[in-house]
Amino acid sequence: MTHNKDTVKSNSELLLATEGVSKSISSKTILQDINLKIHEGQILTLIGPNGAGKTTLIRIILGILRADKGSIYLRPSLRIGYMPQKLIINSTLPITVAGFLRLVRPRKDNEAANLLERLGINHLKGQQITSLSGGEMQRVLLARALLRDPHLLILDEPAQGVDIAGQSKLYDLINEIRAEKGCGILMISHDLHVVMSTTNEVVCLNHHVCCHGKPEDISNDPAFLELFGASSSNNLAIYAHHHNHEHDMTGQIKSSE
């Protein structure tokens, strides 16, 4: 339970830990022996190619799926705010932004209005959810997650469908909220260039944990480079490129442990 104190402030409380979590779906191994820890105020970002099991892991942590093996520790009475990858609402269901947000009981009533103002979605309250743009939708989803005043925020590709300018704004906002509330954040992201500048710890997942550590350490990890090299994904290529230019580490082989 204490072996990775190098990445964590020693006085902050443990919010979430997975120990040896494994999951197979129709005899295909999706996750193998996953160990993660998130403390208060910490941002942990899961990266990895599509189909690597990132969303499955999140679903297990949320209790939507059950792991075949391993255990999940959640701090007692932990409130989780969850922002899913997408919200697909059947077009036969009329619901306004206000109606959607009313489905969750806010912890503090007067905070709801502040939050909407801050996320810049107050003017959208009367609009139908289905009429929102990608960026507006993501902010509404973030608002719903934050209305619970969570101890742990779990974000599945929060900037999906958001334009480049909006992306960094959104990540700034997430970072701001973390600093203010001191909540932990577990996030899946493909926006590696942004993520690397905000996250405390990166876990590179490809069914198993390829490598994990601080962003600057992990970028030189051979397992990490191998994974990116083997992948044809554009995101990863951009990322590798980005790193080639940074040259912030001299030794290429540097274990994260």
Added chain:
Amino acid sequence: MENFIQLITSDFFLAALVSGLCLAIIAGPLGSFIVWRRMSYFGDTLAHSALLGVAIGLLTDSDPQLSIILSCLVLGVLLAFLDRNPSLSTDTLLGILAHSSLAVGVVFISLANSLRVNLEAYLFGSMLTISSRDLVWVFLITAIVILALAKNWNNFLSATVHAEIAEVEGINVKQSNLILVVLVALTIAVAMKIVGVLLITSLLIIPPAAARRLAKTPEKMALIASLIGSLSIILGLFGAFFLDSPAGPTIVVIASIFFAVLYFYPSASNKN
């Protein structure tokens, strides 16, 4: 005109009207959920299988309404569990279940024909033969459905909008889905007498579909659906009297006209 006054004051007409209105009121919100969750085929299967309940009731010589309710409940719960198993093609499975149980029901009922059962009454409804005992069932189930809807509305809605967020926010989604299925099963069980097995789903889905364009919130859609359903029941019953047509199908025809008019009429609420 004398006929007409006689009609609207007669017991059988009032029983038909009251039970029809009860059904329309609960079918509005329940049908809305069926539409939102794309469960209409599910409702169909349940309705078709209700005929099995009739057959079982005949074979065991028990109250047919009770055996219909019980078989709808059992099938509803079974289907809800099947629905959780993604490896089965639910669509195909529902199709097979719907029609095989309908066929088995029809065969059983004809075998028991010595009991002088009018099969057509179960297939298309026999609204004008609603007994006071039937009415008690209708009131009971209407009350149960309204109470359950009022108590669980937010949970149902939350689970419909996004099941996983709902789960994370502490709603027991599986349980709330099961309650919803039970309510649909109960509604179908009482609707059988009114519109018949073959037309039940239409009474559940046509009013909400007609209401969709007039509503900006889920609550309004459910409410307008109840209104449209009620109007269809009233107009359908009178229509059936004047046209001398069967009541159940006439009601469905009226509901369909509402849908067609509202769907194709370029309304003011079109702007969203």
